Amino acid sequence: MAAPAPTNRTIAHDPGEQGVATRARLLEVAGEEFAKRGFQDATVREICRRAGVNIASINYHFGDKAGLYREVFRTAVMRFKEGGKLAVPPQGTAEERLKGFLHVFMDRVTGKNHPAWAPTLMMREMIEPTEALDEVVQSMIRPTFFGLAGLVAELLGRASDDAVVLRATASVVSQCLWYRHSAHVVKRLFEGTSVQDDTPGQRADHIASFSIAALSCLRQQDGGAAC
Amino acid sequence: MAAPAPTNRTIAHDPGEQGVATRARLLEVAGEEFAKRGFQDATVREICRRAGVNIASINYHFGDKAGLYREVFRTAVMRFKEGGKLAVPPQGTAEERLKGFLHVFMDRVTGKNHPAWAPTLMMREMIEPTEALDEVVQSMIRPTFFGLAGLVAELLGRASDDAVVLRATASVVSQCLWYRHSAHVVKRLFEGTSVQDDTPGQRADHIASFSIAALSCLRQQDGGAAC
DNA sequence: GCAAATTTCAAACATTTGATTGAAACGAAT
DNA sequence: ATTCGTTTCAATCAAATGTTTGAAATTTGC
Numbered sequence: 001m002a003a004p005a006p007t008n009r010t011i012a013h014d015p016g017e018q019g020v021a022t023r024a025r026l027l028e029v030a031g032e033e034f035a036k037r038g039f040q041d042a043t044v045r046e047i048c049r050r051a052g053v054n055i056a057s058i059n060y061h062f063g064d065k066a067g068l069y070r071e072v073f074r075t076a077v078m079r080f081k082e083g084g085k086l087a088v089p090p091q092g093t094a095e096e097r098l099k100g101f102l103h104v105f106m107d108r109v110t111g112k113n114h115p116a117w118a119p120t121l122m123m124r125e126m127i128e129p130t131e132a133l134d135e136v137v138q139s140m141i142r143p144t145f146f147g148l149a150g151l152v153a154e155l156l157g158r159a160s161d162d163a164v165v166l167r168a169t170a171s172v173v174s175q176c177l178w179y180r181h182s183a184h185v186v187k188r189l190f191e192g193t194s195v196q197d198d199t200p201g202q203r204a205d206h207i208a209s210f211s212i213a214a215l216s217c218l219r220q221q222d223g224g225a226a227c
Numbered sequence: 228m229a230a231p232a233p234t235n236r237t238i239a240h241d242p243g244e245q246g247v248a249t250r251a252r253l254l255e256v257a258g259e260e261f262a263k264r265g266f267q268d269a270t271v272r273e274i275c276r277r278a279g280v281n282i283a284s285i286n287y288h289f290g291d292k293a294g295l296y297r298e299v300f301r302t303a304v305m306r307f308k309e310g311g312k313l314a315v316p317p318q319g320t321a322e323e324r325l326k327g328f329l330h331v332f333m334d335r336v337t338g339k340n341h342p343a344w345a346p347t348l349m350m351r352e353m354i355e356p357t358e359a360l361d362e363v364v365q366s367m368i369r370p371t372f373f374g375l376a377g378l379v380a381e382l383l384g385r386a387s388d389d390a391v392v393l394r395a396t397a398s399v400v401s402q403c404l405w406y407r408h409s410a411h412v413v414k415r416l417f418e419g420t421s422v423q424d425d426t427p428g429q430r431a432d433h434i435a436s437f438s439i440a441a442l443s444c445l446r447q448q449d450g451g452a453a454c
Numbered sequence: 455g456c457a458a459a460t461t462t463c464a465a466a467c468a469t470t471t472g473a474t475t476g477a478a479a480c481g482a483a484t
Numbered sequence: 485a486t487t488c489g490t491t492t493c494a495a496t497c498a499a500a501t502g503t504t505t506g507a508a509a510t511t512t513g514c
Contacts, residue, residue: 127350193390194390284493291472
């Protein structure tokens with residue numbers, strides 16, 4: 001994905017009302033095309049055809065193709081954020097809060113509060129990171145991860161920067177993310193099995209059980225007890 | 228990634244000795260380029276330049292660009308398989324066998340027994356699946372997953388097609404795969420933390436502890452005991 | 455209604471890309 | 485040394501691609 005490289009094109013116009021509508025259509029279609037095909041394979045002609053606008057509109061509104069991509073990405077990140085901060089619930093036992101978090105996280109991972117194409121775009125970014133990934137990690141992933149690490153620390157009775165806490169936090173989030181990243185594999189793997197039609201909620205429930213069991217057991221082992 | 232679509236080009240030549248060397252160079256370089264840039268963005272000119280061969284060689288040896296891609300993919304899958312079947316060790320307690328499996332799996336996931344570019348190519352395939360993904364799931368992923376499910380079933384005292392077993396197996400493998408799929412995120416996220424320089428072995432050890440704790444605890448809960 | 459700003463348009467452009475082609479070079483077998 | 489098969493070569497081609505440009509159309513503000 002050679003596109004999101006910096007360009008010398010920095011001028012894009014502030015839109016009037018007509019411009020706003022055109023921009024919105026372009027962003028939505030481009031999001032789909034970039035996600036589906038990747039930056040290089042997605043063409044400005046197809047994007048414009050589908051959006052019903054003239055091909056020069058991309059340069060007029062976004063500077064160039066790369067500018068369009070960057071705006072698409074920014075839009076996706078903003079949408080993620082509009083869902084609100086992905087924080088650990090403030091009320092309840094530690095176990096309840098973990099379960100609550102996992103339900104919200106799983107919903108978020110699965111598709112709530114962002115355009116359908118946004119996760120795929122994120123996955124592409126993870127294969128070929130640009131500076132945009134740094135921004136995403138800093139403003140979204142890190143706060144979420146370390147917020148959860150606080151709760152894991154509580155459950156383990158350790159400091160939240162402890163290596164065991166961080167690894168255990170990774171163990172928790174990875175279970176959720178696998179269903180997103182490996183969705184095509186999961187579909188094929190589970191076809192015809194008893195978990196083929198699992199809902200995000202069912203998965204969240206299981207992950208909560210598995211993780212809470214692990215954490216409480218590890219905590220007891222720390223106290224010298226066999227679990 | 229529009230490339231791996233079927234083409235009408237089926238003729239490629241069986242190689243003599245010179246051809247074997249040329250093919251090998253092309254496959255290696257193409258693997259890197261396709262992984263790094265994706266099919267569309269990788270160009271036959273750059274691949275040939277780097278391999279030190281004439282541009283017509285691709286059509287001569289592989290039929291066309293798509294044919295080269297398919298052969299690259301086949302090569303990667305073969306290399307994975309040459310590492311031997313990813314099976315649960317036959318000896319030891321169930322816990323020891325799970326730990327042993329996780330170490331081998333983690334090594335495999337992290338980079339042993341295949342070209343450095345192969346996992347990235349797999350990840351691209353997971354974003355835009357082709358028929359090649361079906362083959363990979365069938366011949367590699369499924370046997371590994373359900374082999375592990377047998378061990379998880381043993382640890383849980385349930386049938387190996389039970390929903391809880393399958394979900395728990397997913398919980399185990401996902402912890403390992405996260406480090407591969409989210410490698411760029413993990414690097415950024417853990418920078419400066421106590422787990423920044425974790426080895427695959429350390430991660431496998433933790434995942435084993437976490438998972439064994441979870442499984443034994445879940446088993447006790449099944450028996451009516453609090454864990 | 456008018457002038458200025460904004461937006462869109464169609465044609466054109468330069469470059470890139472995968473594929474093709476006839477010939478040359480090379481290797482293998484007799 | 486010769487013939488045949490294999491492999492590589494350089495030039496060429498057709499199509500696709502992102503970008504540009506001057507003008508026309510539309511919108512906006514007074």
